[in-house]
Amino acid sequence: MVIIMEHDATKPQIDDIINKLQDLGFNIHQSTGIDHTLLGVIGDVSKIDPRDMQVLPGVADAYRISAPYKLVSREFQHKNTIIDIKGVKIGGDEVAVMAGPCSIESKEQMMTIAEIVSNAGAKFLRGGAFKPRTSPYAFQGLGEQGLKIIREAADKFNMLVITEVMDKEQISLVSEHTDIIQIGARNIQNFTLIRALGSIDKPIFLKRGISSTIEEWLMSAEYILSGGNRNVMLCERGIRTFETYTRNTMDLSAIPIVHKLSHLPIIADPSHGTGLRDKVIPMARAAVAAGADGLMIEVHHDPEHAMSDGAQSLLPDQFVDLMKQIREIAKVIGRTIADARV
Amino acid sequence: MVIIMEHDATKPQIDDIINKLQDLGFNIHQSTGIDHTLLGVIGDVSKIDPRDMQVLPGVADAYRISAPYKLVSREFQHKNTIIDIKGVKIGGDEVAVMAGPCSIESKEQMMTIAEIVSNAGAKFLRGGAFKPRTSPYAFQGLGEQGLKIIREAADKFNMLVITEVMDKEQISLVSEHTDIIQIGARNIQNFTLIRALGSIDKPIFLKRGISSTIEEWLMSAEYILSGGNRNVMLCERGIRTFETYTRNTMDLSAIPIVHKLSHLPIIADPSHGTGLRDKVIPMARAAVAAGADGLMIEVHHDPEHAMSDGAQSLLPDQFVDLMKQIREIAKVIGRTIADARV
Amino acid sequence: MVIIMEHDATKPQIDDIINKLQDLGFNIHQSTGIDHTLLGVIGDVSKIDPRDMQVLPGVADAYRISAPYKLVSREFQHKNTIIDIKGVKIGGDEVAVMAGPCSIESKEQMMTIAEIVSNAGAKFLRGGAFKPRTSPYAFQGLGEQGLKIIREAADKFNMLVITEVMDKEQISLVSEHTDIIQIGARNIQNFTLIRALGSIDKPIFLKRGISSTIEEWLMSAEYILSGGNRNVMLCERGIRTFETYTRNTMDLSAIPIVHKLSHLPIIADPSHGTGLRDKVIPMARAAVAAGADGLMIEVHHDPEHAMSDGAQSLLPDQFVDLMKQIREIAKVIGRTIADARV
């Protein structure tokens, strides 16, 4: 931690702070500059709130110089985390493609869509059985029945399942049916939930909150890793800004930033990131070009009748075309995307 | 709902939309203007996502014209909701003052602070037993022991208790000890939790999320009211903006806006709203001047040793002075604040 | 400046930075901690961009520890700046009230409004002769004719004039007619304009840009002071956030923050800060309670026919009532507002 004293801080003020911190077991390095005295606090400062220093008499400012996260950091683990799920890897050379409808609506719907997306090269089938909805009056998902449907559809087309958990009680039920547990943007700081994810044995897909800083997002991942579950992937899905044309503003620069700060894989979700079908395609290409380790894309064969988010779902042909384009883009930066089956 | 057709939308495109909506049971009013054709959709459109219209061929834009909330709206209930808790009212002429430390740390601490704040005129004692913390390594609260302490301190000084619930499982335990259940900013869209609050018989204090629009905040309140619990008060506690000098930017204009849109009381929390002690006092005065129905203020007799948020806690003398000032300001707009006891 | 080295920065990397900075004439204090080595750079670092350090090998982070502004800072001048204009003071005990229409429309309009607002106690008459408009097709103001009208109206009712300058060429013309030059939010970083204001002899009213940080705003004021003009007052008028209910989000916490960082007076403009008439009144009261040195309020006797911003203009009776309320609130914090004349 660095503490900057005010221009006219007195010697007793400075000494008072030094004494306080020494009593707490820290070593202090003092630098006296032209304008300001600077105190470097040496030791494990993770339990001191910089604001508690900021309000002391004579202090101009105070901040931590180390990131508050540890296990998720690139400093802690230099090598990329590669998550292996039944032999399919996330975080390696191959860009993982996760596709499917927003909501699981029926067996027929899931079978139709699973066939389309797996033929085009997607290895993960997405779809929500429990839906977090802004309105209490909106469709809330099929629940357990939906979980069985997505599992059956994925198995038939040799895909892996990713689906969302909304609270701690749902974890064990959903875990029976899914390969990856998705945590939605609204639950990024539901600490009861994310703490519980630390002690289970399933990979976690952790969406960035619409107003999470990258640091807060990594801190939420730290909750999971600190509980013992190291298989966490992050997902950029758009942040809230002043611009209202799109539902959210997709922050693609988060991809290279996360790659620098952390060893965890990062996936991009242009469907939620833009909210509008015709913006999904260019942003999906851009995410791959920016180095994303995966894409999550909503696809629906009949989006006009989708029960949620039809407007941001790609049509089957659009998805097939997109897969061809991103396969070429991935090559340019030395990565691969699975071939189409047909 | 209003649907705006593109300048060059064709008649078949327009007819197609009209037919679709008529099939769903809506009446359509068509206005043909110089530049655009406009379709007014008459009926309960709450289940149509405007984006599903926006992506149809020929459509330039589409939006709902009614607010998505009902029970919380001023249209639904013209008269202010006044919440009566053991004879103390929130939402009437008296501005409710809730004060206490961020965290419950010990019996001695709570007794000391309860005496200070109740003598100054506060009728509600705040303090957290379960603490949502960004870092998994930070102090997480005393739990049940803390609940017993705050109850005892409040009872001794004839105060009411307000304390936070972090998840659905905690509701019944916390309800045994508290008079008001506080929901933190990070849980505003924890739908499992807020849905559960609809069926209990305790007043709810619902903090605005750091990136909640006023509409989303009211929708979360709607979850609670739609479950049958009408005793909800809202709390403005700062939103996330580009400005970094303060922890959050307190949006005081939310006070008159909520009063216009809704019948629910609105409280201001300048402690979290600014994050810095010397900004709490002017912003608390400002909140009362803007018409807030209450204030939540963090107070600590020894903030340098507080276990959390010491930097934003007022010192006892500061709180006493503030109470005198806001009592005078309340009078200017025809409201009252309880007298000091001593 | 503080430079934080990476956990695994090598000795040659550290030495390389030290050598570079020593060659530039700086003294370096090195602190070696458990996790990180810290370099304190002593000297005038205002010409080093911290990002130039951030990209050097082995550097984790780098930032300035002094504010980039000097002349505007409270450190440079402890005492409040009080601006004296023909005997009327801004920045002292009296809260200055500036009122009038958005645009100067006609002599009759200005005479009517000047009489109303001066009778209620306002000492400054506002009104735009040159209007910055988002649309090239909107009303652009009466120009020089407008300047003559506002001067005549102010003189008749013994008021002072404040009006806007949009570019450097207008300065000399507008200066002939006004007592205070207003710089709009969109020109806060029009460096050609603000540099030119440094060498004139008129007080400047500098609106915060809709996305200016407080630091950037103070830096723009620094441009003016560094040119020799010390009579600058700042004006908070709302910032752009994700919330769309109001035109802008008024950041009242900027009032106590500016008072801490700077000796310059700060005025609040709730008319632009909210954009809606019924929000102007509570926010004006709140601004005075928060300690604003003045208010700028749009008032129109016939807002339905105003040529701009009618929706945010108070009606005459509303303004009279507001003046009464804020006079009482000012007293609570030891300040005054001029009495009504009638």
Added chain:
Amino acid sequence: MVIIMEHDATKPQIDDIINKLQDLGFNIHQSTGIDHTLLGVIGDVSKIDPRDMQVLPGVADAYRISAPYKLVSREFQHKNTIIDIKGVKIGGDEVAVMAGPCSIESKEQMMTIAEIVSNAGAKFLRGGAFKPRTSPYAFQGLGEQGLKIIREAADKFNMLVITEVMDKEQISLVSEHTDIIQIGARNIQNFTLIRALGSIDKPIFLKRGISSTIEEWLMSAEYILSGGNRNVMLCERGIRTFETYTRNTMDLSAIPIVHKLSHLPIIADPSHGTGLRDKVIPMARAAVAAGADGLMIEVHHDPEHAMSDGAQSLLPDQFVDLMKQIREIAKVIGRTIADARV
């Protein structure tokens, strides 16, 4: 324009509004729904401020249904604008690459960098002679001498010049030396300047303001087109959000959005968009993948000694590698980038 009446608006309130608007020459279509009456206002409503309707008694909301811009819209001109400068086209199949240092520092510097970037395939040489700087104490550019240097360097390597104009007075001087006039983000609503650009005969490169909505940005372009200059290209360079890791958040979704709303070309500037060298490369690739019509990239052969923005300037080898990558990505979407010369 659509006006939504409140649930309980009275017939006289509705009639009053209809009469007012009819008197102004508009036709009104009235739709009476279950919850709300809706008034469609037919005619040229560009001069009515929707807020003036919002404050009328009985009105719940009011908004325009047509975009406020005309000449820049895709509705006005279906075909892409292709700007032809001495035979080099912007807005066609070829992605234009503009490269060079932030500031023009010396003849030697410009010759060195021009050779590097032209050999790699860039056709436009960028560099600032007049620099808008946040601090009055920072380097302000070489002025006219700088303009001569960049012209000479561009001519020698058969490149075109793009450089910035900061105010109206500089237009004629800069026009003598440049092929494209750049308008910086801080001047996007300097209406005196952008109005003046409408009557000159040089292509304009209009950067988005850090807090401009896409609509405001297009309105600023409308100022230029409405003055008669149709050769405007837009430039996305990052917007201000809550995230502080990068200087700005680059909004790549603006690329497909602008392509939908307008016929004007859109360029991406990842150097300012991210502010950090190692983020420039992935974001440049992403911009091309998203469909940008061009890139503006800062390059410096000795960024440690650059007079401004060294931290975001690519090294020569990085630029050469980037050009190879984006040439491949452009092909995937049917576009081209000029070959390297060597």
